[in-house]
Amino acid sequence: MATGISLEQAARDGDADSQFQLGVQYLYGTDVPKDPSKAAEWFRLAADQGYVPAIRELGILIASGEGVDPDPEEGARLIGRAADELDPSAMYHLGLMFENGIGLPVDRQKAVRLLAYAAMMGFPGAEVDAQRLDDILTEERNRKLKSRPVIKLMLSDVDVEAACCGPMLEDLLAQRTVFTESESGPALLGEDKFGMDTVFQECPYCGARIQIVPRDKEYFG
Ligand SMILES: [Zn+2]
Known part of the structure; x- marks a missing residue:
């Protein structure tokens, strides 16, 4: 990757990938002071260009209210847009939001499918969550069938x-x-x-x- 200065220049010149990378740096405080609201600003510029990882990260910040005003519904909408583009991390996050009803009505069947899909695409941690939720749903389903x-x-x-x-x-x-x-x-x-x-x-x-x-x-x- 480019140095901090030239990355910022490329971001200012409108390069979506550089805007996203710079947002990630501000999000985690890598080579720059940690600043989630600056991260959100850069993510938004890249997201406006349709850059999928930025749409996802902006959605995650908005859903949790980190660096921006919290708006779970808008966050879920953005993460859903990235998930529609088969972004594994977006599918994982959207799955957890469906499971817990964050910005969306609870739908654990949709949740387990999204988690399983993210796991299939190799997203770290998704397999554990997919299995955990699948176990819960199977147990509940079996109890229902027996009753x-x-x-x-x-x-x-x-x-x-x-x-x-x-x-x-x-x-x-x-x-x-x-x-x-x-x-x-x-x-x-x-x-x-x-x-x-x-x-x-x-x-x-x-x-x-x-x-x-x-x-x-x-x-x-
Ligand atoms: Zn039968």
């Missing part, structure tokens, strides 16, 4: 809501059969009798058809 009558095979847009018969319930609890998205919508993924991965639209044991229902509602008495 509901085993009558109908019900799926929401993101998970299994109820099982149709004992063998299916066992497969779901053991995660031998899992929720998936198919061309025709929510479906189940499991092994057929030959051990091949197969997408099921109906229960291979009792023949019950999948019913699509809203998530996390109480369906029975």
Whole structure:
């Protein structure tokens, strides 16, 4: 990287990457006095040019109110823009915001998908958080499945809501059969009798058809 002075010159000349790098220096106090509000100013200049990492970092500062007035909704919007560009760090941060309802309504299913995606792209720490949240959701899902009558095979847009018969319930609890998205919508993924991965639209044991229902509602008495 260039020295502090020429980096600042390039940033002043409007180079988005230099503006971003200078923002990072002010954020962490590298070669310059730590100054989050100056960091936010440089990030904003780069973000205005559509520079994705700067959009993300500006969003993080605005969401937390570091160096700027806090505005979690605006922060989430900016981080979401960077996540739409498949920025792994933005996906990670947006995942945690969805999990904790910061600037967004809580949506732990969206959260776990974003964290898993960030982990897949190698973002440090994402795998641990993805696994942690997946464990929580799996435990809750299993508790829900066990508490509901085993009558109908019900799926929401993101998970299994109820099982149709004992063998299916066992497969779901053991995660031998899992929720998936198919061309025709929510479906189940499991092994057929030959051990091949197969997408099921109906229960291979009792023949019950999948019913699509809203998530996390109480369906029975
Ligand atoms: Zn069944």
